[in-house]
Amino acid sequence: MADCHTNTEAADAMFARYGAAMPDFGHWNATLATLMRHRSVRAFTDRPIPEGVVETLVAAAQSAATSSNMQTWSVIAVTDAAMRANFSAWANDQAHVKQAPLVLVWLADLSRSERIGAAQGREMITLPYTEMAMVAMIDAALAAQNATVAAESLGLGTCYLGALRNKPQAVAEALGLPAQCFPVFGLCIGWPDPARPSEIRPRLPQSVVLHHERYDISQEAAGIALYDERFTAHQRQVGLPPSGWVARMIERIGTMRGLNGREIMRGALAALGFPFH
């Protein structure tokens, strides 16, 4: 019975993600179930976050790999309603940002390394290089994803908030960030409202994103055409205008509107102490 239930659950999650382009797979367990069932949640109840949850999520985050054990990230747990209202305003008034009882702000944090060197009278000369900014951003992302998986394993819903990058300097000032510390993204966390459930979003067929031995686009155009149809059907199903995925990508990536003001990123990063040498 357990196996039967498990296999049905696996097949359902895979079908939601891939439709008829579902890959052949043969592995399933509780952790895979948590991963595969992910959907972004943008509607939360009033129920507060229980004691110990933030510490558990951060323990999961710190358990992720980090380049050379440098641990060049930090996280700020924001529960203050006024600050969440600020975040919402800076994120084009996304309502769920105010509604989520907890927003974790993930920081690429090279400032701690600078202080560690200063305490020993040493200049940390590699910090201005592009490589170090990349390490800090990547490590923050690995940590945040572990926290996301941990939150979802507890039944919480999450939604990444890339829109914090619409106003990086305002966010840095509001949170009292030192130089060499950059808010990479937020993560809204709360209990999903069962009255407004979200759906698993379809993704590109594996034939488009997974390559074997060398980069190979021979199946790309067919895979994207198939996905565009599936995505359009998904839009209809969840009550959105059925524009298709390709049209959305052209609007998001092919117009300056799509950047939501983030064309300032290079200058904003420099101002926050990331010169990208």
Place this chain on the structure above:
Amino acid sequence: MADCHTNTEAADAMFARYGAAMPDFGHWNATLATLMRHRSVRAFTDRPIPEGVVETLVAAAQSAATSSNMQTWSVIAVTDAAMRANFSAWANDQAHVKQAPLVLVWLADLSRSERIGAAQGREMITLPYTEMAMVAMIDAALAAQNATVAAESLGLGTCYLGALRNKPQAVAEALGLPAQCFPVFGLCIGWPDPARPSEIRPRLPQSVVLHHERYDISQEAAGIALYDERFTAHQRQVGLPPSGWVARMIERIGTMRGLNGREIMRGALAALGFPFH
């Protein structure tokens, strides 16, 4: 019995990670166990990767959030021994890179977006901006971390391979990458050799990395001093020279040697089609 076992397992994992600075927590399940027990594995057996595993890991990766559903990443599954030997050579001859039966190479891939636009006669004008390079790197990292968690849930061992960034242009050429496609890191995957087990690595106390409402370094110096002692003890325990963590950070971040040649990153990224406007 089950609860007792579970709580002991939780306490053991937390103690390995934090020692006496263990946070107060009260949550545990199979997924949290997978996350908390992570350790990097650098010794693999000859046992091959079973059928369907790569597809399962990629399904987990695609289930991660992706900015505006842009899916600006790709992954190459490399099993070819000659290519893994190349990777090993470029990564300062790290032996486990040759030994791992599978290396997943994670790509920040804006080239697909370019092709999607070109097929519709549209120029994707936001691609040269720093923001888009960041989106692609962050999304690749979120995806890779889900694949890592999925692999570990199946009993596989993993080790990130940031050293692919020692030679980004050589990697790009060897894998046939188009412009606007950048190898962010590799992920070595295989069955851990029980004769050469790896240990959970201690991390900084949460008082150093977790802030509440605003950035706050009031507990940082004490937390780092405590960690330096714990890390030194860990080095002794695993047979490494007991240099301490602070000294390692000064060597890694405070000297040009620590960059392993990656001071070329900005130019390498530009050459690969990421101008960081």
